[in-house]
Amino acid sequence: MDNHKELINRLHLDSRLKLEDIPDLDLYMDQVIQLFENKFSASKRREDEKVLTKTMINNYAKGKLFFPVENKKYSKEHLIMISLIYQMKGALSISDVQLTLERLNQKITGEEFDIKPVYESVLKLSKANAARMNNLMADHLQEVDTEVEQLNDPEKDYLEKLLLIETFTEMSNLYRKSAEKLVDDLMDGKEE
Structure with a gap:
């Protein structure tokens, strides 16, 4: 591949729901869906994909992935939780996401806990991860180019x-397995 920057740009690694994107007033489900669609539509694989649907949100609520809504309205804290779910569900099972977020949900509902600084840390790490991915992508492309040249095959683009x-x-599997081990550690800590 001639240009790794083109591939990086197509990934839209900077697509994150930032705190300033979230209104200070509570939103109805359709507004939540519209907010996520506007923010993440560029990162969809296919045009007809949905970023978030009513069914997804209802399933997250039934699965207790986030704390209960009041009066059918979603608070800033709910939107943060849905954003965390959105990011994790691509790599982890829903039950692993639920287990990972269980204590955070308890902290939000049971304590005077402000999730915003934690989410700011998530966003800061996400930005660093995007920069790291850019460098890793360049390394991977260089290594692959070297291997393809050594193969001396006419179908270089395919290879x-x-x-x-x-x-x-x-790489994705290695990161997913690492995350799953940490989820297992959460489960082991829960059983003690």
Whole structure:
């Protein structure tokens, strides 16, 4: 691949729901869906995909992935929780997401706890991860280019994509497995 910056740009790594994107007033479900659609539509794989649906939100509520809403309105804290769910669900099972967020939900509802500083940390780490991904992507592309050149095959473009897909899926699996081990640690701590 000639230009890793083009691939990085197509990933829209900067797509995050920032605190300033969230209104100070509570939102109805349709407004929540519209907010997420506006913020994350560029990062969809296909045009007909939905970023967030009523069914998804209802399933998250039934699964206790976030604390109960009041008067069918979602607070800033709910939107933060939905944003965390949105980011985690691509790599973790819904039950792992629920377990990961369970204590955070308890803190929000049971204590005088402000989730905003925690979310600011998430956003700061996300920005650093995007920069790190840019550097890693360049390294991966360089390594793959070297391998493809050594193969001396006329279908270089295909082989390059094949090796990149394998590399990215392997990295994704390594990170997912690491996250799952941490979820298991949360479960082990819960049982004690």
